Amino acid sequence: MERRKKFIVDDNEFIFDGTAVAILKNNQSSSKQELKYKKINSQRSDNLKTLCLVVNNDCNLCCEYCFANKGHYDRPNEKMSFEIAKNSIDMLIRTVISNHQDKITISFFGGEPLLNFSLIRKCVEYIEKFKNIKSSYMITTNGTLMTREIVKFLEYYKFDIMISIDGNKKVHDVYRKYYSGKGSYDCVVRGINLFANKEVLNTRITIGNHNSDINQYIDSILNLGVKRVTFAVDYNISTSSFEVFIESIQKLMNRYFDDIMIGKYYDITNFSSIIVAIALNQRKLAFCNAGISYLTVSAEGMLYRCPRFIGNKKYSIATVSDVEKLEEMGQLFKESLKSTPGERNDECNKCVYTYICGGMCYHHAVMAGKDEFQNVPRECYQRRVIFDGIIQMICKLPIEKRRELLLFYTNLWNTVKGE
Amino acid sequence: MNEENKNLLDFGLTEEEIEQLEKSSSDVACEGGAEGWAG
Numbered sequence: 366m367e368r369r370k371k372f373i374v375d376d377n378e379f380i381f382d383g384t385a386v387a388i389l390k391n392n393q394s395s396s397k398q399e400l401k402y403k404k405i406n407s408q409r410s411d412n413l414k415t416l417c418l419v420v421n422n423d424c425n426l427c428c429e430y431c432f433a434n435k436g437h438y439d440r441p442n443e444k445m446s447f448e449i450a451k452n453s454i455d456m457l458i459r460t461v462i463s464n465h466q467d468k469i470t471i472s473f474f475g476g477e478p479l480l481n482f483s484l485i486r487k488c489v490e491y492i493e494k495f496k497n498i499k500s501s502y503m504i505t506t507n508g509t510l511m512t513r514e515i516v517k518f519l520e521y522y523k524f525d526i527m528i529s530i531d532g533n534k535k536v537h538d539v540y541r542k543y544y545s546g547k548g549s550y551d552c553v554v555r556g557i558n559l560f561a562n563k564e565v566l567n568t569r570i571t572i573g574n575h576n577s578d579i580n581q582y583i584d585s586i587l588n589l590g591v592k593r594v595t596f597a598v599d600y601n602i603s604t605s606s607f608e609v610f611i612e613s614i615q616k617l618m619n620r621y622f623d624d625i626m627i628g629k630y631y632d633i634t635n636f637s638s639i640i641v642a643i644a645l646n647q648r649k650l651a652f653c654n655a656g657i658s659y660l661t662v663s664a665e666g667m668l669y670r671c672p673r674f675i676g677n678k679k680y681s682i683a684t685v686s687d688v689e690k691l692e693e694m695g696q697l698f699k700e701s702l703k704s705t706p707g708e709r710n711d712e713c714n715k716c717v718y719t720y721i722c723g724g725m726c727y728h729h730a731v732m733a734g735k736d737e738f739q740n741v742p743r744e745c746y747q748r749r750v751i752f753d754g755i756i757q758m759i760c761k762l763p764i765e766k767r768r769e770l771l772l773f774y775t776n777l778w779n780t781v782k783g784e
Numbered sequence: 785m786n787e788e789n790k791n792l793l794d795f796g797l798t799e800e801e802i803e804q805l806e807k808s809s810s811d812v813a814c815e816g817g818a819e820g821w822a823g
Contacts, residue, residue, distance in 0.1 A: 759793070771801070775804050778809060
């Protein structure tokens with residue numbers, strides 16, 4: 366089917382070609398012209414290369430929207446043993462080597478992973494002994510437990526760090542509290558300030574009923590000195606707050622354009638992933654790599670696609686020691702993904718954005734009481750609003766600003782990787 | 785760029801810069817590469 370959408374920007378006509386994930390200037394030839402591309406890239410990698418280790422089922426905060434039952438999942442306070450972590454790492458390295466690859470990524474997750482920092486250190490020191498493996502590390506943390514020693518360690522090993530912060534002090538402290546009821550904002554900011562280069566830190570805002578006007582809160586995060594912001598909408602946001610969010614996200618896209626025009630660059634990852642996919646004509650064949658190139662090990666050593674499914678036995682793949690079963694189950698999941706989002710879901714098949722979107726988050730679909738490949742209408746709508754806005758923004762930017770923006774992303778992400 | 789693609793919107797990058805962008809953009813992601821979205 367033809368996947369094209371017309372945009373009129375400043376009296377010029379552009380076509381978004383959804384099959385090739387490209388924007389066509391429609392002033393030189395017929396919109397029906399078939400584009401022939403040198404290549405169509407796929408963002409989906411089929412080989413396992415990333416393991417998320419849930420190093421403990423405990424958290425020093427008790428955020429009400431937490432998908433992980435305040436960090437406890439189904440086994441409160443369970444800590445991952447080094448034996449389980451080592452078995453997981455060995456399994457990943459064996460798999461990567463058998464696929465003739467040499468790169469692995471370990472993502473440390475919780476609960477609050479820094480509550481088990483000694484295990485993180487032990488894992489990294491173990492991995493660094495494999496001289497034939499190139500390793501990279503990630504951590505998702507609430508940022509409250511940072512010390513000079515921890516920061517020095519994370520900086521030395523070039524961790525890609527995601528810190529949760531929900532806006533300014535007032536709204537952050539409504540959501541992200543200690544068990545005492547005290548807000549955690551001041552501790553998070555103290556943690557961020559320990560980093561020599563704050564620009565490389567990624568921050569994550571969870572959007573709920575109190576901070577749905579996201580545009581209002583971006584400055585308070587950028588003013589901390591960070592350059593990377595990721596937002597995600599709480600599944601349980603109210604209808605009225607969701608409407609506020611949609612209106613606010615449109616303002617944010619307009620303001621992102623204005624900032625680029627005056628040379629103020631930062632990375633809102635929800636936007637940059639779209640801009641880069643179009644610049645590189647990259648097709649996204651799944652929403653994320655969970656279950657394909659990325660697996661999660663729970664604290665007790667069970668394998669899941671991603672941390673969000675921990676405790677849901679239907680989505681447990683195997684134990685880390687049961688490699689044969691893992692391979693069999695992994696193959697079944699890959700087959701169930703088929704080749705494109707459109708083959709998994711008829712609504713996606715009819716959508717111009719199917720290859721830039723990749724389909725629904727499996728977990729969101731399941732939580733909404735649907736089949737894992739079905740759409741959740743509100744999330745689907747939110748994404749289409751953003752795709753529309755970002756494509757218009759790209760068309761509106763002068764070529765030199767498009768170039769400067771992409772060079773900014775390249776430079777920032779290389780700095781994150783320590784290159 | 786192919787002759788057929790002359791009306792493709794230009795981002796102004798050289799081939800080398802495109803390769804650099806492609807390389808730098810891989811693996812910069814948390815939670816399975818979802819880059820947020822899911823709350």
